[in-house]
Amino acid sequence: MMNDSSSSEIRVPIEELVKELFAARQVSKNYGPSHELTKESIKKLLLKLESVSSSQPEITIGIIGNEIAFEKEPLYELSKYLRDIIVHLKELKIERISFLRGTKERELLSFLDIINMSAEAVEKSGGVKHLAESLGMETIVFSRLAAGSSMSAEGETDSNFLARQNIQEVIQFLEKTSDDIQQNRRIDAQLAYLLINRIISNLLQNKEPLLILSSLKSHDEYTFLHSLNVAILTLVQAESLGIQGTHLTEIGVAALLHDSGKLVLSGDIIRKKEKLLPDEFGRIRQHPLDGAKILFDSPEINPLSALVSFEHHIGYNAEGYPQRLYCGKPNLVSMMVSIADYYDALRSKRAYHDEMAPEKVYEEITKVAGSQLHPELVENFFGVLGVYPPGTLVELDDKSVGLVIKESVLDIRRPQVELLYAADGQKVKIPYVVNLLEKEKDIDRYKWTIVKSLAVTEKIDLPDKYHSP
Numbered sequence: 001m002m003n004d005s006s007s008s009e010i011r012v013p014i015e016e017l018v019k020e021l022f023a024a025r026q027v028s029k030n031y032g033p034s035h036e037l038t039k040e041s042i043k044k045l046l047l048k049l050e051s052v053s054s055s056q057p058e059i060t061i062g063i064i065g066n067e068i069a070f071e072k073e074p075l076y077e078l079s080k081y082l083r084d085i086i087v088h089l090k091e092l093k094i095e096r097i098s099f100l101r102g103t104k105e106r107e108l109l110s111f112l113d114i115i116n117m118s119a120e121a122v123e124k125s126g127g128v129k130h131l132a133e134s135l136g137m138e139t140i141v142f143s144r145l146a147a148g149s150s151m152s153a154e155g156e157t158d159s160n161f162l163a164r165q166n167i168q169e170v171i172q173f174l175e176k177t178s179d180d181i182q183q184n185r186r187i188d189a190q191l192a193y194l195l196i197n198r199i200i201s202n203l204l205q206n207k208e209p210l211l212i213l214s215s216l217k218s219h220d221e222y223t224f225l226h227s228l229n230v231a232i233l234t235l236v237q238a239e240s241l242g243i244q245g246t247h248l249t250e251i252g253v254a255a256l257l258h259d260s261g262k263l264v265l266s267g268d269i270i271r272k273k274e275k276l277l278p279d280e281f282g283r284i285r286q287h288p289l290d291g292a293k294i295l296f297d298s299p300e301i302n303p304l305s306a307l308v309s310f311e312h313h314i315g316y317n318a319e320g321y322p323q324r325l326y327c328g329k330p331n332l333v334s335m336m337v338s339i340a341d342y343y344d345a346l347r348s349k350r351a352y353h354d355e356m357a358p359e360k361v362y363e364e365i366t367k368v369a370g371s372q373l374h375p376e377l378v379e380n381f382f383g384v385l386g387v388y389p390p391g392t393l394v395e396l397d398d399k400s401v402g403l404v405i406k407e408s409v410l411d412i413r414r415p416q417v418e419l420l421y422a423a424d425g426q427k428v429k430i431p432y433v434v435n436l437l438e439k440e441k442d443i444d445r446y447k448w449t450i451v452k453s454l455a456v457t458e459k460i461d462l463p464d465k466y467h468s469p
């Protein structure tokens with residue numbers, strides 16, 4: 001989520017400032033610090049800095065991943081033109097540059113001198129921070145972050161780290177819950193609520209890292225990862241409908257525990273490839289009721305969880321299972337969970353089917369919207385996730401390959417894609433993001449269009465930040 005200062009009003013002048021900054025760097029590099037052209041570009045830069053500083057006491061520009069960023073917001077478009085400087089700043093171990101009010105011309109000159117130095121020269125001189133201090137730079141501050149840390153407490157890299165941590169914690173919780181249920185012990189409700197609240201705060205801050213990681217996960221630990229995915233996919237739906245606070249937490253817990261009844265089944269039945277025997281089939285169909293009983297007997301867990309467990313296979317047209325004695329449609333939360341459940345089941349590799357491509361999943365789910373699944377909720381679901389959700393590997397019409405990192409609210413088939421392999425099949429040295437909504441100049445044609453999604457295989461070398469925990 002953006003904060004006020006990184007809203008679109010400030011974004012344009014910041015982008016202009018960054019452009020001026022690196023243009024001045026180029027001029028001073030080409031002509032030297034005392035050349036008239038350098039002086040002129042420094043004057044322009046100073047004016048820009050003063051005008052932006054009038055509303056911002058501190059301007060922090062940094063590097064997040066491979067992008068130039070203002071505070072915690074990556075400036076994707078601009079970064080495309082600044083690849084060289086981004087690489088150079090990283091070599092100089094500069095991750096963050098803060099401009100405080102009142103920068104003087106001589107400070108800017110020193111700043112340009114430093115960023116024009118080679119990495120070796122900077123290293124020999126004791127690093128950028130030391131250089132800046134020895135040159136008396138007071139209003140321009142370089143900082144480098146400690147290993148394992150990131151641009152800011154709320155920065156993108158931290159979100160990735162938190163997402164990984166969240167996933168691990170939830171998987172451990174589900175393993176423990178499985179034992180608890182099998183040993184007739186109580187489910188640790190407090191922990192369930194705590195973990196769901198962590199997931200929610202992670203999603204509210206920046207939902208993509210969790211979506212990407214859950215989409216790229218390995219498919220081995222079927223029930224646990226499935227439960228986690230259903231929780232994430234239900235929470236993003238609920239949040240998009242404006243549900244907040246404790247209601248959102250209750251919904252998350254209900255989604256996480258929706259298959260509790262499966263935790264008592266033996267893994268052999270769940271993973272069985274052959275046709276199920278009538279007895280085994282009956283036991284699987286028993287899981288909504290078994291789960292409801294377990295959850296209803298857990299006094300610390302809101303009864304919504306028991307209801308959702310009971311209803312999540314009943315369906316919008318109420319033709320699913322189990323049969324009920326009461327009429328009417330299932331609860332809306334149960335129907336959100338049903339969509340998440342159906343979606344994850346098709347996307348994941350199961351004992352009895354391979355994983356399905358997201359565009360095919362979209363087709364399959366749209367077919368049952370209005371019968372098995374709630375039509376408006378399905379529409380909302382794809383509005384939030386897109387046809388190619390974050391974490392999908394896609395091939396574009398110029399043959400380049402990339403990873404979807406953000407859905408588009410304007411067009412469910414035109415997300416933002418981080419390019420990993422160029423049209424010639426070569427790995428992109430520094431991956432960058434393209435927005436598929438972007439059109440060619442002067443013609444009404446999109447620059448890139450997704451041709452198809454691809455399965456993630458070992459042949460595709462994903463950047464570290466996308467590796468599953």
Ligand SMILES: [Fe+2]
Nearest residue numbers: 258259312313
């Ligand atoms: Fe289920």
Ligand SMILES: [Fe+2]
Nearest residue numbers: 226258259341
């Ligand atoms: Fe399920």
